[in-house]
Amino acid sequence: MKVLVPVKRVIDYNVKVRVKSDQSGVDLANVKMSMNPFDEISVEEAVRLKEKGAVEEIVVVSIGPQQAQETLRTALAMGADRGILIKTDDAVEPLAVAKILEKVIGEESPELVILGKQAIDDDSNQTGQMLAALLDWPQGTFASEVVLEDGKINVTREIDGGLQTLSLQTPAIVTTDLRLNEPRYASLPNIMKAKKKPIDEKAPGDYGVDTAARLSVVKVTEPPVREAGEKVEDVAELVTKLKAKGAI
Amino acid sequence: MAVLVIADHDNATLTDATHKTVTAAKAFGGDIDVLVAGKGAGDVAAAAAKIDGVRKVLHAEGDAYEKQLAEAMEALIVPLMDGYDALFSPATTMGKNVTPRIAAKLDVMQISDITGIEGTDTFERPIYAGNAIMTVKSSDPKKVVTVRGTAFDAAGETGSASVETIDAPAGPFKSAFVEEKIVQSDRPELTSAKTIVSGGRALGSKEEFDRLMIPLADKLGAGIGASRAAVDAGYAPNDYQVGQTGKIVAPELYIAIGISGAIQHLAGMKDSKIIVAINKDEEAPIFQVADYGLVADLFSAVPELTEAV
Ligand SMILES: Cc1cc2nc3c(=O)[nH]c(=O)nc-3n(C[C@H](O)[C@H](O)[C@H](O)COP(=O)(O)OP(=O)(O)OC[C@H]3O[C@@H](n4cnc5c(N)ncnc54)[C@H](O)[C@@H]3O)c2cc1C
Numbered sequence: 271m272k273v274l275v276p277v278k279r280v281i282d283y284n285v286k287v288r289v290k291s292d293q294s295g296v297d298l299a300n301v302k303m304s305m306n307p308f309d310e311i312s313v314e315e316a317v318r319l320k321e322k323g324a325v326e327e328i329v330v331v332s333i334g335p336q337q338a339q340e341t342l343r344t345a346l347a348m349g350a351d352r353g354i355l356i357k358t359d360d361a362v363e364p365l366a367v368a369k370i371l372e373k374v375i376g377e378e379s380p381e382l383v384i385l386g387k388q389a390i391d392d393d394s395n396q397t398g399q400m401l402a403a404l405l406d407w408p409q410g411t412f413a414s415e416v417v418l419e420d421g422k423i424n425v426t427r428e429i430d431g432g433l434q435t436l437s438l439q440t441p442a443i444v445t446t447d448l449r450l451n452e453p454r455y456a457s458l459p460n461i462m463k464a465k466k467k468p469i470d471e472k473a474p475g476d477y478g479v480d481t482a483a484r485l486s487v488v489k490v491t492e493p494p495v496r497e498a499g500e501k502v503e504d505v506a507e508l509v510t511k512l513k514a515k516g517a518i
Numbered sequence: 519m520a521v522l523v524i525a526d527h528d529n530a531t532l533t534d535a536t537h538k539t540v541t542a543a544k545a546f547g548g549d550i551d552v553l554v555a556g557k558g559a560g561d562v563a564a565a566a567a568k569i570d571g572v573r574k575v576l577h578a579e580g581d582a583y584e585k586q587l588a589e590a591m592e593a594l595i596v597p598l599m600d601g602y603d604a605l606f607s608p609a610t611t612m613g614k615n616v617t618p619r620i621a622a623k624l625d626v627m628q629i630s631d632i633t634g635i636e637g638t639d640t641f642e643r644p645i646y647a648g649n650a651i652m653t654v655k656s657s658d659p660k661k662v663v664t665v666r667g668t669a670f671d672a673a674g675e676t677g678s679a680s681v682e683t684i685d686a687p688a689g690p691f692k693s694a695f696v697e698e699k700i701v702q703s704d705r706p707e708l709t710s711a712k713t714i715v716s717g718g719r720a721l722g723s724k725e726e727f728d729r730l731m732i733p734l735a736d737k738l739g740a741g742i743g744a745s746r747a748a749v750d751a752g753y754a755p756n757d758y759q760v761g762q763t764g765k766i767v768a769p770e771l772y773i774a775i776g777i778s779g780a781i782q783h784l785a786g787m788k789d790s791k792i793i794v795a796i797n798k799d800e801e802a803p804i805f806q807v808a809d810y811g812l813v814a815d816l817f818s819a820v821p822e823l824t825e826a827v
Pocket residue numbers: 275276277278279280295298306308309331332333334361362363364367384385386387388389390391392393394395396397398483485486487
């Protein structure tokens with residue numbers, strides 16, 4: 271089967287973001303950007319399925335600025351076969367991302383699409399589910415295990431309270447959770463090889479999707495800061511203090 | 519104006535997250551109806567009818583609703599939305615799974631995990647693991663919102679709304695439930711626990727995690743949480759994870775034991791009322807948010823604490 275993996279370029283998870291003083295957003299100038307960690311997990315899962323012989327081709331797609339090409343190259347170096355960059359400098363909301371992906375899927379006809387459960391910048395946790403609805407496909411979100419079996423996809427999901435397994439008809443949408451796998455680092459030879467793999471360049475307009483934002487940002491502010499409290503000497507002092515506060 | 523709230527439940531009990539979502543819906547304004555979709559969920563519908571401020575409970579029954587499968591929930595809720603201006607759902611794994619499908623079908627951009635409401639089109643939500651708070655204004659005619667439980671108090675239970683049974687699409691749907699492994703526990707559920715003791719990588723093994731954390735939690739009547747590192751290493755089950763990509767909690771007391779305080783972890787607990795950190799490294803970032811910090815080896819400090827409380 272063919273698998274499509276959408277990957278997003280986001281601020282690196284180690285970076286502590288700073289809110290701009292004019293409250294228009296967070297400062298992204300000169301900060302390290304990386305592939306959304308959940309998307310690395312998605313790419314890894316697709317590559318493992320390919321290594322097992324269950325998948326023939328992995329296509330990665332990113333919607334974002336020119337630099338999102340680097341994110342696609344990372345995915346190609348991990349083992350994806352081909353990339354599609356849908357270039358835009360605008361912030362594209364999950365609904366519009368899902369609409370563009372719907373069109374890409376119309377052209378590519380994958381049987382499985384693996385997305386991250388959330389992007390760590392906007393933390394929306396929407397795109398995969400929206401895409402599933404637009405396509406009328408079943409979804410297995412927050413996956414910690416994916417098993418292909420007799421034309422069905424069994425997905426074990428991390429839910430409140432434990433784990434749940436669903437059986438999905440194909441084609442289907444899967445979104446990845448942290449414990450699905452541990453993504454590999456691309457080896458140097460694979461990074462070199464990835465440079466020769468094809469990346470198609472498109473624009474949202476090519477798909478006829480209106481990316482105008484439905485949400486406008488009124489302001490972006492710092493969360494209230496929590497002051498560090500005091501150090502206690504020992505357990506006895508801790509217990510006394512907590513009792514005084516009525517906490518225990 | 520009218521708001522539909524999706525109830526979060528397991529067919530036997532209604533979660534507290536639902537009551538909190540009703541509080542958020544009240545801040546939005548208008549009549550509030552609660553949808554209980556389940557199988558054999560009559561008790562849940564009765565419980566929902568008691569939530570203060572609820573006009574009416576819609577009760578839908580069917581096999582596909584036992585586990586609230588997303589495809590079935592979409593088929594049920596999308597037509598109902600003709601009669602509502604907004605859909606509010608708790609940001610539990612149920613809500614996160616279901617609501618974006620409905621938003622997409624309504625051609626609405628969902629607003630995830632709100633922590634504040636400023637009128638009928640403007641909402642506050644944390645972004646970047648809570649390191650920034652974004653206020654957004656929606657231009658969509660209907661609003662689809664998920665609500666972060668820690669930001670709203672639970673509505674009371676002195677109401678007496680009517681319960682109306684509604685038909686639910688029976689499918690077939692393209693997904694099927696296979697099995698569930700739910701951790702059985704008498705402990706308070708993390709998102710509503712008053713006290714949480716949370717363990718990190720430093721516990722070193724599942725045996726040590728259980729040996730040290732369970733007696734302390736038992737003594738305090740506390741829920742047990744964990745860092746991602748502890749869950750990944752198999753010391754604790756996945757639904758113990760507190761953080762950006764786990765559960766968001768805000769108990770009266772949060773005791774972090776052998777947890778360094780990575781931003782992804784802080785994102786899930788920094789709104790706790792009192793934070794205690796026990797860590798042997800006095801430079802650990804967790805101390806920057808802790809009200810009371812104890813620099814100590816947890817293997818001696820935790821048994822001592824268990825003894826003393
Ligand atoms: C007015 C406004 C201004 C904004 N400004 C900025 C800004 O300056 N910088 C910024 O980084 N964000 C900005 N955003 C947020 C950005 O638009 C969101 O990241 C976007 O809405 C998608 O949300 P998400 O990635 O959290 O979705 P999620 O639903 O959390 O993403 C889940 C998954 O969907 C897939 N996916 C999502 N987006 C893409 C994509 N573009 N390409 C390929 N796959 C994708 C990935 O597989 C990802 O793991 C802004 C949003 C708004 C509304």
